[in-house]
Amino acid sequence: MLLAAAWMLVAASATAGMGSLASPAAESLQFLFSYIVGRAFFFRPPALNTFIRVLKILTIAMILIAAAENIAGRWLAHEAAASIFGTTPLGAVFRGNTIRATSTLDHPILFGVFCALVNAILLLWERSAGRRLLFSVICLAGCVLSQSSAALMAYVLGVAAYVYDRQMRQTPARWTIFWVLFGGAIGAVFLVTEHPIGWLVSHLTLDPETGYYRMLIWDAALERIGQSPLTGYSFQLFNENILDSTVDCVWLVEALRFGIPASAFLFLANMAAIWPAGRRKAPSADEFDQRMNLAFAIVLLLFVFSGITVHFWNYMWIFWGLCIGIKASLRERAVSR
Template sequence: MTAIRILIFSFLIPDEFSLTLGSLVLSGYRIVLIALAPYILWLMLKRGHDVDWNHCDVMACIVFIWPTLAFGLNTGLTAAIESGGVLALEMGVPYLLVRLNVNNYDERKKLATSFLTMVTILFLVGLPEAITGQHFTHEIAAQLTGQSYTGIADQRYGIWRAIGPMDHAILFGTLCASFVVIAITLAQRQRKFWPAVFFAGGGAVISASSAPILAILVQLGMLTWALLLRRHANKWWLLLLLFLVFYVFVDILSNRDPVRVMFSYLLINPATGYARYYMWINGIEVLTQSTWGMVFGYGYDISIFDVIDDFYSRNLMQNTVDSYWLVLMLRYGATMAALFAVFLLFVLRRSLKQTRRLSKRKDRRLMQAWFISAFAMTLIASTVHFWGQMACVYVMVLAACVGRTPPRRKRSGSGTTTQHKIGRRVSPSPVD
């Protein structure tokens, strides 16, 4: 777990400490990822035979490799090595690091504790920023490295948006909010984790963003549903069915699209929701302009947005596309989104199966918390673009959901049967 902790706390290193090699920017966590790559290879050779590699891992490898291929076809070998390689590094190393090291309740708890410690640090660093409007972390880092920090403080609802060492307030808030349900689950067994619940929720609040608050609401709703129907094996399928019924019901009764209705009532600022809604509409329009774009995407070519008729939307999408899934589709094609969707379905399905197979109640609840966190992050990714540290955290949460079955008990010798099997087959002798 030491390597995992090192990686997690490297996410707190501001970008002002980055090194530049040509066009390649090596931030603190990227340097750690590069250093961990040989360790991952060694660990796979040492423990790989004990890991129950499954279809989740196969799809993960395909998802990690596809961007390099798409970049190579769109922009050439150099971009494929740099941009595609960096993306493969940021997704592959964190995923494999968790898969090879996180197996049982204690290891999942240690992983959760490390993330909650990071969230606590983020909140304590971000709180003064929310009060004063100064980005102390980046400003101090810029003074130490001699770089210039040009970030501008942004205020919403009387709160200065905290960013801490992150690149943007929405990443700060989403990262904190993603671990609320895990903190609550641990706090139900140990009271010492209740402050972490406050810090995770507080981090979402001081980011002054709608998406992190929505992420918390989704987690609390799913946790409540899980507790109410804890003995129902198909509770998540039932929840999905109820959502579909609700969607159809709203679509029939309202003269607006159900998605826009939800934006009106679920977000702090519905205007930002509408902007993202039309961003998706315009993004799909751009994506469907050519078969090549549908399959392989457009790389970093922003001229493709000129096909949009709306001048405001065109300029908005050239500057920012606030959706992780939409960015993946535009850069690497709808193929990338389809591959990632299959990967996600495999991961969430396996997580539910693992939860049912666990014998202890505390194991099931913690695995369920990781499942809820992963689902909430997946949902919020439709309105938030994950980049940098946040993208690494996302794949680590997904990897924690996959789990790893302990190695099978070996036979004690040739032609013999283990004591465990004997105990099940032969009744014990009577006590004298």
């Protein structure tokens, strides 16, 4: 995390100069400070319990706002905030004739993916099967209201990981088996298909036209990254319609802004937090830690995977750093026993 944050500042200063560090510093420090909050304040079970309890309440409130937006056909939260602060609200996004709800977040995709991530946490936090089902359905409603393929994909993967762990609980090597099968499937895609990234992106979207557009983004972004692989271009514009409008991949965005090392450090920060603490069986008293370790490991993997077709910024960027910090704290507790 320190290397990722530091590299963003170093790369941006090398590219655009010290006078252009406002946006790079904001992105870097948001991510690093949210991680530090996760490491400092959610190290013990009572604090983490309180955090998830509040997170659940806020998520339900956000989904209720999203349902109201669906009925009204307007982004109610954004309009309310704009009227309070005297600004212009963001324009609502539609798919067909139906509004894509965004609630209090910046984009429907971010809202939908957020609901999917919270679902993965609540599935392993709630003790009652009935409450798990109830809140999972509520989170699914948020994903559906966002009309985001990335959100629905993340929801399905989170539920599948939970069910897989429950069904294979008696198999100690269940996650080793999972990663072998997953790696084999990805390897097959890269061996068999002519454009592996294009195949993955096109199959992770509901709209084929959207998938095709994302393939154009990848081609244009990779060409630019190849011209400045170490430091990127900071927040400079490219004078290209595709790259200057939207780049729907957090890994490409970070590489474009701060070079390949920034994306590499970001990926390694997630992997370092997820990496197994050891094979020693933990005592039954640590059952809460075991469940939360798995929950936040799933969340980080969903962030990593969803990032192939989603760019995270503002609140979701901060939430990502916070989740890495929480998972790192849980891992440290497991290592210290």
